[in-house]
Amino acid sequence: MSLTDFRNQPAASQNVSLHGATLRYGSALLFENLTLNLLAGQTTCLLGPSGVGKSSLLRLIAGLEPLTAPTIFTGPEDTPGKNIAYMAQQDLLLPWLSALENVLLGSRLRGGPADRMRALGLLESVGLAGHETVRPAKLSGGMRQRVALARTLMEDRPLVLMDEPFSSLDAITRMNLQDLAADLLRDKTVLVVTHDPMEAVRIADRILIMQGQPAELREVPVAPNPPPRDPASRAVLDAQGDLLRELAAIEVPG
Amino acid sequence: MRWVRGIVIVAALLLLWQIIVWITGAPHFILPGPVRVAVAWWVHHPALFHHASITLLEIGLGLFFGVLLGCLSAVVLAYSRPARLWLMPVLVASQAVPVFAIAPILVLWLGYGIASKVAMATLIIYFPVVASFFDGLRRTEPNWIDLARTMQASPWAILRHIRIPAALPSLASGIRVAAAVAPIGAVVGEWVGASAGLGYMMMHANGRMQIDLMFAALLTLAVFAITIYFLLDVILRHMIPWQPDALSND
Numbered sequence: 129m130s131l132t133d134f135r136n137q138p139a140a141s142q143n144v145s146l147h148g149a150t151l152r153y154g155s156a157l158l159f160e161n162l163t164l165n166l167l168a169g170q171t172t173c174l175l176g177p178s179g180v181g182k183s184s185l186l187r188l189i190a191g192l193e194p195l196t197a198p199t200i201f202t203g204p205e206d207t208p209g210k211n212i213a214y215m216a217q218q219d220l221l222l223p224w225l226s227a228l229e230n231v232l233l234g235s236r237l238r239g240g241p242a243d244r245m246r247a248l249g250l251l252e253s254v255g256l257a258g259h260e261t262v263r264p265a266k267l268s269g270g271m272r273q274r275v276a277l278a279r280t281l282m283e284d285r286p287l288v289l290m291d292e293p294f295s296s297l298d299a300i301t302r303m304n305l306q307d308l309a310a311d312l313l314r315d316k317t318v319l320v321v322t323h324d325p326m327e328a329v330r331i332a333d334r335i336l337i338m339q340g341q342p343a344e345l346r347e348v349p350v351a352p353n354p355p356p357r358d359p360a361s362r363a364v365l366d367a368q369g370d371l372l373r374e375l376a377a378i379e380v381p382g
Numbered sequence: 383m384r385w386v387r388g389i390v391i392v393a394a395l396l397l398l399w400q401i402i403v404w405i406t407g408a409p410h411f412i413l414p415g416p417v418r419v420a421v422a423w424w425v426h427h428p429a430l431f432h433h434a435s436i437t438l439l440e441i442g443l444g445l446f447f448g449v450l451l452g453c454l455s456a457v458v459l460a461y462s463r464p465a466r467l468w469l470m471p472v473l474v475a476s477q478a479v480p481v482f483a484i485a486p487i488l489v490l491w492l493g494y495g496i497a498s499k500v501a502m503a504t505l506i507i508y509f510p511v512v513a514s515f516f517d518g519l520r521r522t523e524p525n526w527i528d529l530a531r532t533m534q535a536s537p538w539a540i541l542r543h544i545r546i547p548a549a550l551p552s553l554a555s556g557i558r559v560a561a562a563v564a565p566i567g568a569v570v571g572e573w574v575g576a577s578a579g580l581g582y583m584m585m586h587a588n589g590r591m592q593i594d595l596m597f598a599a600l601l602t603l604a605v606f607a608i609t610i611y612f613l614l615d616v617i618l619r620h621m622i623p624w625q626p627d628a629l630s631n632d
Binding site: 187213214224234 | 523525526528529530531532533534535539540543544547548550622623624626
């Protein structure tokens with residue numbers, strides 16, 4: 129099975145939008161009446177200072193935070209958390225399952241049929257052919273995150289939510305995984321929370337900066353060529369510089 | 383290497399025992415020497431094996447029921463808030479009652495047969511199993527549960543496929559403790575009132591001043607208890623191969 133086979137699978141992406149999103153932690157109002165639009169088939173990177181609520185916003189869309197205010201969500205389903213695939217900073221591989229079984233975790237949890245052929249193909253496409261039966265403890269950090277990426281793709285959801293997916297990896301491994309993810313997630317609607325301006329500049333179709341309390345979103349321009357972009361190209365380095373200046377200018381709350 | 387080390391340790395302990403007998407000059411009805419005990423063991427070994435088999439059965443059944451009830455209780459406690467609020471204090475308070483004090487009551491209620499000893503072993507095993515397994519169940523990596531929720535997993539599927547497997551290393555610790563204390567439960571039960579078993583045999587021999595036989599029974603019990611512990615340890619390691627072991631290279 130080749131890479132292109134998966135792209136032709138269903139799960140057509142569509143615009144996702146969130147209106148009136150509000151989230152508090154204790155007495156702190158993270159954001160109020162926030163609007164977020166994600167365009168179909170595009171990768172949106174979300175940056176901003178630590179603690180501003182980026183991960184919380186992503187978790188809200190993932191259905192992992194309770195909705196505290198009337199929120200209008202239009203996406204793959206009418207409520208957040210349905211029909212999404214989620215990938216976190218930690219690989220979250222279950223140590224007692226093999227790489228292949230971890231990729232098939234979704235069907236195991238839902239008790240549905242397991243498409244082993246597709247899972248094997250995905251492991252191959254993330255460069256882990258021959259490691260199917262290996263347990264996570266025997267894999268390197270980069271390999272584990274590749275398995276996590278394959279598990280995310282296995283879910284085959286139109287909306288993919290990634291929370292600092294590569295931030296625990298070394299620079300070269302991170303770059304390789306960004307290329308791989310950009311390639312494999314090309315037709316999905318993707319939201320990536322990241323702290324790494326270079327990551328955003330390389331893989332984003334759109335870049336949003338989240339700042340303030342309550343937080344607001346604003347869009348900043350991206351380099352014109354399609355992702356994944358060459359990290360050494362002039363346009364990418366310039367964009368990274370601009371983005372760093374933007375982020376450095378933000379007053380960090382608290 | 384492990385075997386050599388084991389043999390050296392046993393030989394050193396036997397030598398120490400013999401030296402203490404020589405130095406103190408204790409009479410054989412107070413502290414018999416290892417040779418005398420070995421002779422008594424050989425003379426009485428058919429009876430010793432007969433009684434040992436009964437004690438082993440009590441320990442085995444006690445482990446089975448104690449681990450089974452302990453696991454079920456831990457799952458109920460992990461999943462039911464009312465159970466935690468109402469049963470947890472009872473469980474903890476029950477541990478304040480010495481098991482030794484309950485033994486006569488159990489013998490009174492369940493008789494001189496093995497039932498009272500199995501109940502005794504079950505009781506003494508139950509708490510370490512519940513405590514360790516419950517602890518494992520409540521400390522599941524929250525991000526695993528988040529991931530499972532984004533995969534539309536039911537609470538039952540999360541329990542079965544994530545929380546229980548994740549808690550198995552903790553449960554294994556509890557079972558190891560249980561294996562170490564189970565013989566205590568069985569033997570205490572036999573001391574209080576029994577017609578068979580190694581504990582009964584020790585009381586019987588003690589009453590008739592057969593101290594060498596008493597020691598032989600004690601050593602037999604120790605060997606069986608250690609064997610049970612290490613057998614269970616090997617089985618548990620085999621069943622939980624992903625458990626990290628920082629000392630595995632020793």
